[in-house]
Amino acid sequence: MRKYLVLLLISFPAVFTCHAQTSSGNSLQFLYKFLQANHVQPRQIDDRLALDIITQFLEGVDDDGRFLYASDVRFLQNNASLVLQDLQGQRGDFLKLAGGLVRRRLLTADSLLSKFSSSPFDYTVEEFIVTGTDSVPYAVNDQQFLSHWRKLIKYDVLKTVAESKGREEFATLEARFRKGAIEQERKSIARILNEDFEGWLQKAYFNALAASFDPHTVYFPPREKEEFEESVTGVTPIFGFRLEQNEKDEIIIADLVPGSSAWKSGRLHHGDVLLQLSFDKQTLDASTADLREVHEFLEGIELQELQLSVKKANMQVENVSLVKEAIKLDENFVRSFVLEGERKIGYIVLPAFYTPLENEQGSSCANDIAKEVVKLVREKIDGLILDLRFNGGGSLGEALNVAGIFINEGPLVVIKDKEGKMVTMKDMNRGTIYNGPLAILVNGLSASASELLAAVLQDYNRAVIVGSDTYGKGTVQQVIPLDEDMNGLKKGERKDFVKVTQSRFYRVNGSTVQYKGVHPDVLLPDVYDAYAFRESAQRYSLRPDSAKQVRINSFGAAVPAKSLQERADKRLAADSGFAQVATTREWLRRQFNARRVSLQRDVFIKNYLSEAGMYSRLAEKFHEKSTSYEVRNNAFDRDQLVLVGSGSAINQATIARLEQDIYLAETFNILRDLFDLAKTPSP
Amino acid sequence: MLRVKLLIVCMAAALVAEAQNFKHAGEYITYVGKAQSDFSKKYLTYISEMSHGRNARKLERRRKEVIDACWDLKSKINDMPYWEGDKSLKESSVNYFDLLYKVFNEDYAKIVDMEAISEQSYDNMEAYMMAQEQAHGKLQEASDVQDSLIKVFARQHNVNLIDEKSDISQKLEQASEVNKYYSELYLVFFKSFKQESYMVLATNENNVNNIEQNKNALATTVAEGLARLETMKAFKGDNSLINNCRKLLQFYNKEVEEKVPGIVDYYMKSEVFDKLKREMDGKRSPGKDEVDKYNKAVKDINEAGNKFNNTQKQMNTDRENLLNAWNQGVQNFMDKHMPFYN
Secondary structure, X not given: OHHHHHHHOOOXXXXXXXXXXXXXXXXXXXXXXXXXXXXXXXXXXXXXXXXXXXXXXXXXXXXXXXXXXXXXHHHHHHOHHHHHHHHOOOOXXXXXXXXXXXXXXXXXXXXXXXXXXXOOOOOOOOOXXXXXXXXXXXXXXXXXXXXXXXXXXHHHHHHHHHHOOOXXXXXXXXXXXXXXXXXXXXXXXXXHHHOOHHHHHHHHHHHHHHHHHOOOOEEEOOHHHHHHHHHHHOOOOEOOEEEEEOOOOOEEEEEEOOOOHHHHHOOOOOOOEXXXXXXXXXXXXXXXXXXXXXXXXXXXXXXXXXXXXXXXXXXXXXXXXXXXXXXXXXXXOOEEEEEEEOOEEEEEEOOOEOOXXXXXXXXXXXXXXXXXXXXXXXXXXXXXXXXXXXXXXXXXXXXXXXXXXXXXXXXXXXXEEOOOOXXXXXXXXXXXXXXXXXXXXXXXXXXXXXXXXXXXXXXXXXXXXXXXXXXXXOEEEEEEEOOOHHHOOOOOOOOOEEEEEEEEEEOOOOOOOOOOOOOOOEEOOOHHHHOOOOHHHOOOOOOOOOOOOOXXXXXXXXXOHHHHHHXXXXXXXXXXXXXXXXXXXXXXXXXXXXXXXXXXHHHHHHHHHHHHHHHHHHHHHHOOOOOOEEEEEOHHHHHHHHHHOOOHHHHHHHHHHXXXXXXXXXXXXXXXXXXXXXXXXXX | OOOOOOEEEOOOOOOOOOOOOOOOHHHHHHHHHHHHXXXXXXXXXXXXXHHHOOOHHHHHXXXXXXXXXXXXXXXXXXXXXXXXXXXXXXXXXXXXXXXXXXXXXXXXXXXXXXXXXXXXXXXXXXXXXXXXXXXXXXXXXXXXXXHHHHHHHHHHOOOOEEEOOOXXXXXXXXXXXXXXXXXXXXXXXXXXXXXXXXXXXHHXXXXXXXXXXHHHHHHHHHHHHHHHHHHOOOEOOEOHHHHHHHHHHHHHHHHHHHHHHXXXXXXXXXXXXXXXXXXXXXXXXXXXXXXXXXXXXXXXXXXXXXXXXXXXXXHHHHHHHHXXXXXXXXXXXXXXXXXXXX
């Protein structure tokens, strides 16, 4: 179960939810030909590809072995020849076979669940549920199937009991929560079976093929993409987050609209699991609702404040308030602040590399950052921190333009396509806007364009990179419509799209961030490091290779990484916040190793509360107020706030959040060390 | 330009001899020297056109004339006999004209192409000027080799050569000096001129990222340029190019330090004003405070707008005047120092 939470991070950058069309023209062969023609690393049709497709298909329809038996899996694998036939356009009809099987098992599970409603489980017997194992626990016989489901429901019930603060008798709670858990499971099954079963299967099948090429190649129909684009360009008030439902029917945040209320809150990120929504006196339990119900609930809100409760990837629960608002034209999506302490340090946070095409006002993120840098330079800052944590990427061109702000001129990145043709992309603008000390703050969720920027600034010795190893996505995707001509369809008939990995990018030193990420100059511990979610942990991720080195004319002085790390380590050792991070990380690592969770009532609740305590201690220490500096607006924005007056509540909340960010505080100290080291000449 | 030394044979003998009928080695050498001199004249015509002329087609015609001259002169040398079995001077002369032909037919053809795009960027301009220098270097080297071979030949055949500068050779030397001086100064000018044009383009596009980067790059090229000018001396007492270039660079500096920050400021403030205006437009009955604040903002932005327009206008006028002065200065300088030759 927790294994699943980790998997959420994989769909990264956002995957559009797919409700595949059932048009017979959507053949697997057609998609295969398309991928073969466009993907940077084509795959031949062979047994291995067929088996990989089956593995991914199983992950799509039953990732935690709830429905299928081990014998079903073997049966499907033994019929890999049907997948081969589908790939070759010979009507293997693998889905017909798999569909019948899955439908039968879903019905079996449903009838089993209906029987669980009648009497309470026994919570005194010593039995365990195993979590954190990589192998999917498919049942080998009916008895195991039954016990697996019983354990799942017991787990859900106990978890809810442990979380509930009610004073009711256990028996009352048990009956209520058991009913709720069973209902939720049955609802999920009914939704799969009744809404568009064939479409659901086909989506899983097509995406299985796409994912067998690499984790960032995704098949999707255009409807949701269009919806999202409309929400971005519309003037209607929006909260500014797009939701999608994962296979486990959890509702997660897929994207944030730049400049929206959700974007500005700075507390929501891709992959967050929605737990609860409330406004006025209405509340919706998002953990039991489906996407449609959530949308209906959200549509009912007009001027009221929405209280949103989400679970972060590190299991922390965040409560966020949002107001629906139209995105204001000419508003900067990028904000900057001044950290005023012994030194004056500028701070800019960028959650994504957006392009003029993605927002109504046609704002480019590089241009917006440039404006903030100008404001900060006028403040005569001593140093600058650019925060790319949680920045999953976006436009490559924008990332290059941002690099240009800090680099005089020269090659920035090499792009290699499937034919091996290499193109060097350069910063065409001579000059910089800011020349002073620069720190880039990253974490494991800084991906793609963020990694490109961090890498190029590292290679030019232009910035000190602080944080944890980045995600490891050194590839470039493009969303392209499936080509009608290939399938003899009329123009405009084919409506589905594929986001396909078309090329790889390389650092100027010839190496890649693919698979490996960018290793920071100063490493800070992060709870996320307990999770295997980076590119290297993905199935079918492209392996790193290299390109030829590109000559750079001007290097800055080498970053004194070793000395900076030593000084940081000394501080970290004495810092209670980071000590808690390290403790939590180690604890999480143990949690993620295969372990048996007792389903005995008292033991479970005791363990659960102790875990919850760990999270709340982390949350508390995580947000310790920095004593090194105070955060304030830059002078330009301060005048603007006086003038305009709106957004001051968000502004205050942002300032308070920045003052309690231990990573930011440590980066501030690292810049201070950089000044000290520059003063004392190295021996 | 070419340091061509015309070698005059110490004999009062007629300079033009029939190719097939040389009476002594002196005549033989003079014949070769005359061919060289004929080429130099053509070359000087080409250089003169390049400096004074305005017509690209005419310049190209001159280049073709130089090429034709190379061909003709080579044919003449080819018709010469060996001197008493000594093949050396004839062969070296044929090679010499072959090389001149190649430089003008290939290198200068490329230079013509490069000139067409030279103004697109500083790098193109630098490459264009470097190519010119390289082509000139090749001619120079060939000429030096040819001179030394003539000397060896003369010594072997007991001919006494007098090293004397002709009018042509003096003019060529003069042209070379003017070009060297001008190229150096021109690159100083062009580097900032080009950088400023990028900045102006970004200003017109209201792209703060590009404005700021190009503005800061301009500050650097101007500082480098001014420092370089300090080290440059007047050309034969003529300080005009240095002074004009300095005035332009100082103007760019003023733009960087005083004008452009105001422009960027205006762009950023007008964004804030637009936002305020939208808020006001959305309010049904704004309070007195809000109205006062808004009216003040309107007054401020209007004043800033006027200032912005005046700044732009002033900058455009100043820039135009200074560039005209620079161009006129270059023309005057060339007319004054570059020899005319038709």
